[in-house]
Amino acid sequence: MPPAALHPDTLWRPLEQLVLTPVLRDWMADPGSLTARLQRHGRFRVQPGRHAITPPSQEERQLLGLPGRQAALIREVTLLLDDTPVVAARSVLPLSSLRGANRVLGHMGSRSLGSELYRRPAALRDQVWARYGAPHSGEAPCWGRQSRFIKRGHPLLVAEYFLPALWQKTGDRPGG
Numbered sequence: 547m548p549p550a551a552l553h554p555d556t557l558w559r560p561l562e563q564l565v566l567t568p569v570l571r572d573w574m575a576d577p578g579s580l581t582a583r584l585q586r587h588g589r590f591r592v593q594p595g596r597h598a599i600t601p602p603s604q605e606e607r608q609l610l611g612l613p614g615r616q617a618a619l620i621r622e623v624t625l626l627l628d629d630t631p632v633v634a635a636r637s638v639l640p641l642s643s644l645r646g647a648n649r650v651l652g653h654m655g656s657r658s659l660g661s662e663l664y665r666r667p668a669a670l671r672d673q674v675w676a677r678y679g680a681p682h683s684g685e686a687p688c689w690g691r692q693s694r695f696i697k698r699g700h701p702l703l704v705a706e707y708f709l710p711a712l713w714q715k716t717g718d719r720p721g722g
């Protein structure tokens with residue numbers, strides 16, 4: 547079966563349902579910290595972007611299993627290697643997941659969310675979806691993965707879009 551057709555897809559599909567090239571699957575299915583993996587390829591930095599408390603999208607609520615119109619903290623960042631954007635990320639942190647020891651997740655600033663998620667008690671990444679689409683409307687499509695993490699029993703979503711410069715920086719080739 548050929549790799550998944552490269553037409554933009556609005557839906558996030560379970561990773562195991564997609565036929566991906568070996569390189570893409572290696573990045574999409576990597577169980578470790580993306581931050582730690584990127585740090586092997588250059589000077590890593592998190593550039594914070596939008597940081598707002600707002601209702602998540604209908605799809606995000608479904609992926610989170612979040613009832614009703616509960617608000618969430620939306621954190622959008624760009625991950626840079628040597629000042630080059632390589633990943634566009636959007637995290638959805640339900641306010642109910644930011645209580646007690648999890649509060650720190652809502653105040654990460656330019657620190658990587660991964661540095662907290664993989665600190666003990668490490669978060670469980672219990673579901674991964676993928677899509678080929680634009681990180682933000684009007685942008686060029688690229689491959690993205692969305693993970694659901696459970697940290698101290700509470701869920702949060704992290705979507706990461708692999709920008710074209712990632713493949714130049716790492717020397718990997720996502721194509722067929």
Ligand SMILES: C=C(O[C@@H]1C=C(C(=O)O)C=C[C@H]1O)C(=O)O
Nearest residue numbers: 579580581623635657658659660
């Ligand atoms: C989940 C991780 O955290 C990374 C850091 C992010 C942030 O600081 O907002 C967002 C996406 C992730 O790639 C990771 O490093 O694996």
